Amino acid sequence: MTHDFEARAAELLGPGAHGYFAGGAGDEVTLRDNVAAWDRFALLPRVLVGVEHRDTSVTLLGRERPHPFLVAPMAYQLEAHPDGETGTARAAAATGSIMVLSSQTTTDPRQVAAAAGPADRWFQLYVYRDRGLSHDLVAAAREGGYEALVITVDFPFGGRRERTERSGFTLSHPPFVDGLAGPRSLAERHAMHDPSLSWDDVAAFGEASGLPVVLKGVLNPADAVRAVDAGVAGIVVSNHGGRQLDTVLSGADALGPVVEAVDGRLDVLVDGGVRRGWDAAKALALGADAVMVGRPVLWGLACEGEAGARRVLEQLVDELDGTLGLLGCPRAHDLDASHVARRPT
Ligand SMILES: Cc1cc2nc3c(=O)[nH]c(=O)nc-3n(C[C@H](O)[C@H](O)[C@H](O)COP(=O)(O)O)c2cc1C
Numbered sequence: 618m619t620h621d622f623e624a625r626a627a628e629l630l631g632p633g634a635h636g637y638f639a640g641g642a643g644d645e646v647t648l649r650d651n652v653a654a655w656d657r658f659a660l661l662p663r664v665l666v667g668v669e670h671r672d673t674s675v676t677l678l679g680r681e682r683p684h685p686f687l688v689a690p691m692a693y694q695l696e697a698h699p700d701g702e703t704g705t706a707r708a709a710a711a712t713g714s715i716m717v718l719s720s721q722t723t724t725d726p727r728q729v730a731a732a733a734g735p736a737d738r739w740f741q742l743y744v745y746r747d748r749g750l751s752h753d754l755v756a757a758a759r760e761g762g763y764e765a766l767v768i769t770v771d772f773p774f775g776g777r778r779e780r781t782e783r784s785g786f787t788l789s790h791p792p793f794v795d796g797l798a799g800p801r802s803l804a805e806r807h808a809m810h811d812p813s814l815s816w817d818d819v820a821a822f823g824e825a826s827g828l829p830v831v832l833k834g835v836l837n838p839a840d841a842v843r844a845v846d847a848g849v850a851g852i853v854v855s856n857h858g859g860r861q862l863d864t865v866l867s868g869a870d871a872l873g874p875v876v877e878a879v880d881g882r883l884d885v886l887v888d889g890g891v892r893r894g895w896d897a898a899k900a901l902a903l904g905a906d907a908v909m910v911g912r913p914v915l916w917g918l919a920c921e922g923e924a925g926a927r928r929v930l931e932q933l934v935d936e937l938d939g940t941l942g943l944l945g946c947p948r949a950h951d952l953d954a955s956h957v958a959r960r961p962t
Pocket residue numbers: 637638639651689690691692719720721741769833855856857858859860888889890891909910911912913
């Protein structure tokens with residue numbers, strides 16, 4: 618079903634929007650490897666343990682969650698479907714998933730928050746050369762009751778997105794951050810990002826927001842240790858869905874060394890290529906606390922709006938539940954390295 622959405626979305630969206638959503642950087646080596654890497658890990662089941670009752674819940678930033686799935690921050694959702702970010706927020710709320718709203722939202726963060734109701738939500742921050750824009754976003758996130766600030770640290774400027782360059786894709790819906798005044802070409806928009814962003818800024822935005830900070834886009838264990846020293850609440854092991862520097866390590870392969878380096882001192886999330894519930898089980902077995910899912914939710918949204926996004930999330934949770942049963946590990950909390958092995962090549 619998730620895969621049907623992917624094929625249908627490619628037909629429904631024009632080549633410009635589809636190329637922007639689906640594409641990666643350069644030759645898309647990392648984009649492909651993100652998906653392939655999960656398959657290089659094999660599950661190793663236990664038997665005869667009694668799996669009638671299963672529990673997909675996990676603990677994230679000190680709170681119990683019904684399952685480990687978050688919706689990754691993704692820009693410009695009104696370009697995918699008129700339901701846009703509010704549709705995704707409702708789908709996330711209906712399935713107990715945390716939605717991470719992008720700084721490049723095409724809908725006011727307060728409106729998205731209202732759509733989500735009391736559901737938990739996080740806000741993703743891009744730091745722009747015009748720091749005032751980023752501070753305005755932080756203020757909107759606070760007003761909208763967002764509970765964590767996800768600062769994306771792998772985007773000092775845009776990667777080389779050749780599909781988008783070829784199609785000349787421009788936005789038809791203005792991002793909230795700059796209203797009608799902002800540039801519509803992606804190259805111009807990407808040039809708004811502040812390439813001087815450094816560790817000092819992390820602390821400053823954390824203080825300004827008063828929210829727990831999660832750094833998104835860490836791959837190197839040395840940076841993970843630095844994040845511990847910086848006192849952040851969590852990190853997302855991520856290569857931005859293969860959209861920034863081509864040929865970097867996949868999220869799946871980067872995860873283990875990062876988990877080892879931080880040694881439980883902060884929460885570790887992972888994203889990139891998570892397409893099935895069993896991918897998430899592998900992530901948890903390798904030591905992740907939660908996983909973010911990007912494009913599959915977008916394909917559901919593009920095909921059927923809020924209902925499509927919800928179906929994708931429901932399927933992921935259902936697949937994780939089934940995986941726990943067939944893996945002989947009925948509690949997601951108990952997944953560990955003994956449940957996963959490198960597939961022999
Ligand atoms: C269309 C699209 C837009 C994205 N926009 C953002 C964004 O605004 N901020 C951000 O931190 N990451 C952004 N990302 C990266 C995602 O948050 C996430 O890291 C990635 O999509 C996960 O990989 P997956 O799509 O294979 O699940 C975007 C990804 C896509 C596909």
